[in-house]
Amino acid sequence: MGDDGGAPTTLFGTEERIGALLDHTIVDKYAKLEQKGKICAEYVWIGGTGSDLRSKTKTLDKLPKSPEDLPVWNFDGSSTGQAPGKDSEVCLIPRRIFSDPFRGGDNILVMSDCYEPPRQKEDGSISEYKAIPSNTRAPCAEAMKKAEKEEPWFGVEQEYTLLNSVTKWPLGWPSRGFPGPQGPYYCSAGTGASMGREIVEAHIKCCYFAGIKLSGVNAEVMPAQWEFQVGPCIGIALGDEMWMSRYILMRLAEQFNIDVTFDPKPIPGDWNGAGGHMNYSTNSTRKEGTGWDAIQEQIKKLEKKHAVHLAGYGTGNERRLTGKHETSSMHEFTWGVANRGASVRVGRSVPVEKCGYYEDRRPSSNLDPYVVTRLLVETTLL
């Protein structure tokens, strides 16, 4: 998904992608066949780069009610950069069940995270599952458990850019050229203004069907760039839902033979980068009367940890946080009411109602929500 700061990844070096050669209407005929009581569970996990999503299918004989009803599964970690070849088994623990919008029916998507298998210790006892180093969910879940009383709510704004999968140039841009300057594209309608709406519309319906708390979408300032929002979700649920919403987007883009990039600055120069603003509130900030004071106290704590947060807010973010194009400079922490050039923005209504939420504008589009939400909770609550 080309989100590591470099060029978008190419799966095939050829002019044609296999996906474009297949006729989806033929496949539909088989998709409708009776499943005879079998259920497909698509286990989804984050791969070794920390941004690639992997998945594989397990057949179940009955529909699970909760993730605990699902078997722990495993995969070959040496193929995803998550384990050495000679000891390659990585275990998948199911964490959250979603309906599968691609297979429909009772089929499910299962957000999972990765563990070393239990081993026999010297005293004969069996060790517990141990999170592998790339598992960012486990420490996030731990922090959320500690902060439970404050009921942290999160809402993320996921910006992303659609690319022509052959040329790697933004969808609908003139080949080897540029569209007219930014201005008309944000929240636009019309040919040449909002490119790739088919994918955006399909994504909305798929997220609803899956059970993801999608709260909205909009066309962005740079043409071929879009945003969707997930939330507000409580604690660990934000990370689970956001990762699954990305998985669904990738699967849809695959069917349209289009690339999605979460790169924070896909086109250098006078073109907006892509962010992943994180909106945040807690019981204290939502409390009428004293919430505004609580927000200001939390922001003071965030200021002291600016560098720690930036280090966990996405790779390549320095290309985006320049202080231009509605961003703050990464070199200093700033905040303000209604200020879209600040690190942290507080909504206009907050000082009026004396409570609410605030927006951390620093995370880039390739953020890991498990890392960002953990850092926010650790810095402001723990």
Ligand code: ADP
């Ligand atoms: P912007 O004005 O910055 O573009 P958006 O409307 O795109 O804002 O996104 C706002 C986000 O804030 C949504 O993801 C929404 O779920 C989230 N949100 C709303 N209320 C709260 C709250 N009380 N606590 C945390 N997040 C919230």
Ligand code: MN
């Ligand atoms: Mn196999």
Ligand code: MN
């Ligand atoms: Mn937004």
Ligand code: MN
């Ligand atoms: Mn936006």
Ligand code: MN
């Ligand atoms: Mn925002």
